[in-house]
Amino acid sequence: MDTAKFLIGMPVRHRLYGFRGIIFDVDPTFGNTEEWYQSIPEGVRPRKDQPFYHLFAVNPDQSPYIAYVSEQNLVEDEDGPPIRHPGIDAYFEGMENGRFLARDKAN
Numbered sequence: 755m756d757t758a759k760f761l762i763g764m765p766v767r768h769r770l771y772g773f774r775g776i777i778f779d780v781d782p783t784f785g786n787t788e789e790w791y792q793s794i795p796e797g798v799r800p801r802k803d804q805p806f807y808h809l810f811a812v813n814p815d816q817s818p819y820i821a822y823v824s825e826q827n828l829v830e831d832e833d834g835p836p837i838r839h840p841g842i843d844a845y846f847e848g849m850e851n852g853r854f855l856a857r858d859k860a861n
Contacts, residue, residue, distance in 0.1 A: 758782070758805040759825055763846060763854035766809065767831040768823060770798060774831050775809030775821055776854055778845045786822055800824035810839035 758780045760766055767774045784791065784802035791799070804825045811821035818839040832852060846854035 758807075760805075760807060760828060760830070761853065762856055763849075765831040765834065765837055765852070765854075766807070766823075766828045767834065768821075769827050769829050773811050773813055773821065774834055774837055775811035775823075776837055776839065776842060776846070777807045778810055778841070779808035781806045781808075784824075790822075800826050810837070810841045810845075812837055812839055 760777055760780075762777055762780065764777050765774065766777060782805055784804075784806055786806070791802070794800070801824070807823050807825065807828060809821040809823060810818065812818050816838060818841070820841070842854065845857060847857050848855050
C-alpha cells in the first residue's frame with residue numbers, strides 16, 4: 755500500500771480525461787466492486803494497490819457527479835476556475851492555501 759499523495763479538500767484533475775474535482779475521501783487501496791473495476795478498459799485500468807480517491811467531480815460543462823479515481827490518474831489542479839458541486843458545502847467550510855477545509859464531524 756502507498757501513502758496517499760493527495761489530501762482531503764484538494765482540487766485535482768484526471769490526467770487522462772481532464773475532469774476536475776475535490777477530494778472528500780480516500781481508500782488506502784482499491785475499495786470498489788470488481789464489476790466496476792472490470793468495466794475500465796484494460797489498456798487504462800489502474801493498479802489496485804494504490805490509494806483511490808472519492809471526488810466531488812464536474813465535467814467540462816460543470817455537470818456534478820461523484821468520481822472514484824486512482825492516484826496514478828490524478829494531478830493537482832492549481833489553476834482552474836472554482837469547482838462548483840452541490841456536495842461540497844456538506845463536507846467543507848471555507849478554503850485555506852488553495853484547499854477546502856473539512857467541516858467538524860461533531861456538528
